[in-house]
Amino acid sequence: MPTSLLAQVLRRNPGEPEFHQAVGEVLESLAPVLAARPELADAKLVERLMEPERQIMFRVCWTDDRGETHVNRGFRVEFNSALGPFKGGLRFHPSLNLGIVKFLGFEQIFKNALTGLGMGGAKGGSDFDPHGRSDGEVMRFCQAFMTELSRHIGDRTDVPAGDIGVGGREIGYLFGQYRRLTNRWDAGVLTGKGTGWGGSQVRKEATGYGNVLFTAEMLRKRGLDLAGLQVSVSGSGNVALYSIEKAHALGARVVTVSDSDGYVVDEKGIDLPLLRHVKEVERGRVRDYAERRGSSARYVPGGRVWEVPADVALPSATQNELDADDALALVRNGVRAVSEGANMPTTPEAVRIFEEAGVAFGPGKAANAGGVATSALEMRQNAGRESWSFARVEQELADVMRRIHDTVYETSERFGQPGNYVVGANIAGFERVADAMLAQGLV
Structure with missing residues (x-):
């Protein structure tokens, strides 16, 4: 089955090598769990996981400091929300394209599932390059980008964060524009915010x-x-x-x-x-x-x-x-x-x-999950209008990473490959998402 599924992905998603690579790596690991749990294969959960729930691509027009108009492309791929609202970063980099966003969003499904913190998988961004741009230019781009993105996000729908090229400055401009457009203070709609206005300690670390x-x-x-x-x-x-x-x-x-x-x-x-x-x-x-x-x-x-x-x-x-x-x-x-x-x-x-x-x-979907885990802790603080100490968030992060390691290792043992963290991470993440999808029916 994995070979035929990969062929299907290649046929339906031409010219997206990063996405092909990410899907192929996961498919290689899933044969044991599909054999042990045929109900997951019968429901075609793998095929459903490989297809995003929603792919959004839009034009972003903005002006530089000389008044010259620029046109960039914006993306948001909302891959799977079976475990919770879509969650994943925004990347601003000139090399960004739909295939890279899909690879990142697909990985995010499993990464978020492994945290056990109730998040779906998504990713987004733009081929805009913030390097060498003034604060005013970055602000105008972020405002134009958020004007479109705001239609698709919310603290119970889709919660973006930062990634490459999107740091505290960009998150601030994006949040300000969202607040202007909605006339609401929805702190939980973006993570990676400044600690003085709804952000969490330890997020950047x-x-x-x-x-x-x-x-x-x-x-x-x-x-x-x-x-x-x-x-x-x-x-x-x-x-x-x-x-x-x-x-x-x-x-x-x-x-x-x-x-x-x-x-x-x-x-x-x-x-x-x-x-x-x-x-x-x-x-x-x-x-x-x-x-x-x-x-x-x-x-x-x-x-x-x-x-x-x-x-x-x-x-x-x-x-x-x-x-x-x-x-x-x-x-x-x-x-x-x-x-x-x-x-x-x-x-x-x-x-x-x-x-x-x-x-x-x-593998990254387990090892670098600390960033999105702390984003989930930021969302929890926002929901309770709380601000936790650095020491508390750091301890929560350490506990999450230990749980991820133990879950991944125990899963690799359960499927006869002790210490194979790639197999353990892929199967453990898949089982959590697949069980939720099976319980919720054909949606």
Whole structure:
């Protein structure tokens, strides 16, 4: 069945390789559960899951500071709402297209299901590039984007959040326009808000923190401790920065960061305050960090960060950044665990290499679920008009990540593949959504 279903996806969704890859990876895992529970196959739940409930694509017109008109394309793919309102981020990046949004939304179904916090899966965004744009230009774009998106969202319908290119500034402009259009203060309609106006503590840290916590659980299951291990992190954005922070807090030493131009290896361990200043204050590149850091840091232009020997690798940049050659290099250098901070950063060939080598591999739909889990905690605070402390939210996040790990591991054991987190995550997420869909009938 998986082969015929994938052929169906390829036929009905041409020219969308990222979506094909995401669906294919899930289908490979589902044969055991469909054989054990034929009622799920009979109801064609897999076919229904692969088809979004709603795909929204719209024109976004805005003017720059010189008065010139620009036209971008906006997207929102509402994939599945069986477990709760649609939930997923908005990405502003010039490479964004419908296939990428669908891949992200499809992954989000399983990720949100694994949290156990009652959220459906969705994703959205635009091919708008906020880099180099003034605050006024970003504001005008966000207002135009929200003017259309507002028709489709709500705290009990669809709750967007931030993603690549959509940070606190963009969320603020989007929320302000939503408030103007609706004449309502619906704090729960967007997450990732500022802590002074309905946002949650730990939200910006959550994806990076959560991935490191999941990694620590994988290692603990093998009798290992993250403390004292050398860690390689890719990227230098939000996920990477807070992965470094949490890894250092747990006693590991992170030695790399990267961007699209190259990577830095710092034998003393990444100086996080300096990196933050370069990235967040100066809006600089990782080569600027290397120049400031001194003799311990070396910048490698155009290199592959996975060339650096590490006990743990945390791909935290973008999809398909870690390929088969990278995986072979990491295995040769003795990597023990790889865990995805980004969405689908590891190619299927690389995943197979890690599995065959016995490397613990944490798929993004489980390992980087901390961000959406904390968004759900933000929604809970909004509903109760509460504001929780940093310590409380961080503890709630740690509990969620531990539960996700245990659920995924126990599911992999139940289906005869103990420690295969890809199989465990796909089946556990699928079962939760499929049971809800079965109970609710043909909708």
